[in-house]
Each structure stands twice: as C-alpha cells, then as structure tokens.
Amino acid sequence: MPILFFGRVFAHGGGDEQIVREKAGPYYVTVWSTSDVGSSDLHFTVAVGDQEDSPVLNASVIINVTPLDKGQPEIAKPATTGQSANKFRYETDFSGIETGVYLITVTINGDTGKGVTYFEMEHGYHEDTFWWNAVVVLSVVVLGVSGFLYLGRVRRDT
Numbered sequence: 498m499p500i501l502f503f504g505r506v507f508a509h510g511g512g513d514e515q516i517v518r519e520k521a522g523p524y525y526v527t528v529w530s531t532s533d534v535g536s537s538d539l540h541f542t543v544a545v546g547d548q549e550d551s552p553v554l555n556a557s558v559i560i561n562v563t564p565l566d567k568g569q570p571e572i573a574k575p576a577t578t579g580q581s582a583n584k585f586r587y588e589t590d591f592s593g594i595e596t597g598v599y600l601i602t603v604t605i606n607g608d609t610g611k612g613v614t615y616f617e618m619e620h621g622y623h624e625d626t627f628w629w630n631a632v633v634v635l636s637v638v639v640l641g642v643s644g645f646l647y648l649g650r651v652r653r654d655t
Contacts (some may be wrong), residue, residue: 516530522605524544524612528543538591538592540591541591541601542587544587545585554578556608557607559575559602560575562594574590
C-alpha cells in the first residue's frame with residue numbers, strides 16, 4: 498500500500514539507474530539516483546568494479562553536482578561505503594538541491610588509478626501520482642461496496 502499512496506518507494510541503495518557499467522579509467526561504474534523534490538534531497542548510490550568485475554571497496558569516490566540551468570555553484574561530496582546500507586556500494590546525500598538540470602561528475606581514485614564519468618540528469622521532475630492514487634482508492638471502494646451489496650442480496654435470497 499505505501500507504493501500506491503506515496504509513489505515510488507526506495508530503500509537506501511536504489512533509485513533510477515543513471516549509468517550502467519560504464520568504463521571510467523580502470524573501473525566500471527554504475528550510478529543510481531533518487532530525487533525527492535518535496536524535501537529537496539538528492540541521493541546517489543555508486544557501484545565500482547575493477548576490470549575483473551570484482552567490487553572495489555577502498556576507493557575515494559567524489560560526486561560533483563553542477564547546475565546547468567541556474568547560476569548556482571557546484572557542490573562536491575564524498576560517497577562512502579560507511580553510509581551505505583549495502584557495504585559493496587558508495588552512497589551520499591545532497592540536501593537543499595533545487596529542481597533543475599544538473600551535470601553529475603563521479604570521480605574514483607583507487608589503488609589502480611583514477612577514473613571519471615559524468616551524466617546529465619533532471620532533479621525533481623517526477624510524475625504526480627495523486628490522480629492515479631485516487632483512481633485506485635476509488636476502485637477499491639466501489640468493488641468493496643459492490644461485493645458487500647452482492648453478498649447481502651445472496652443471503653436474503655437463501
């Protein structure tokens with residue numbers, strides 16, 4: 498039921514895939530993001546693998562968020578495995594991010610070298626699920642009342 502009433506529900510470590518197994522220097526990188534326009538939060542989860550597809554857990558991962566449509570300054574934060582619910586991934590949160598288009602740069606520094614990848618994303622542009630939720634709730638109520646009335650009629654006839 499929470500999914501019906503609150504739209505997409507993600508645990509830490511999930512979200513929308515932004516890049517999947519993209520080569521960044523000596524690493525393969527996958528990045529997920531979760532935008533919450535209501536709280537202005539932007540969450541990133543990063544998976545880093547080496548050339549043999551083994552997880553890299555001792556790297557320094559820095560995420561830069563650069564606004565493309567506003568005159569705001571760039572914000573950089575480290576993503577760590579310590580903050581992550583899944584200790585095989587790096588995570589970080591940005592607060593107070595306005596809706597808009599951003600260039601996201603992910604820099605990985607580890608034992609085998611440095612890798613950089615980037616992508617553009619929109620923060621806070623999501624489908625309003627209010628009407629969908631209203632249709633689902635109304636359908637459940639109508640079906641429930643219809644079933645109740647049908648059972649009442651069947652009991653009266655017997």
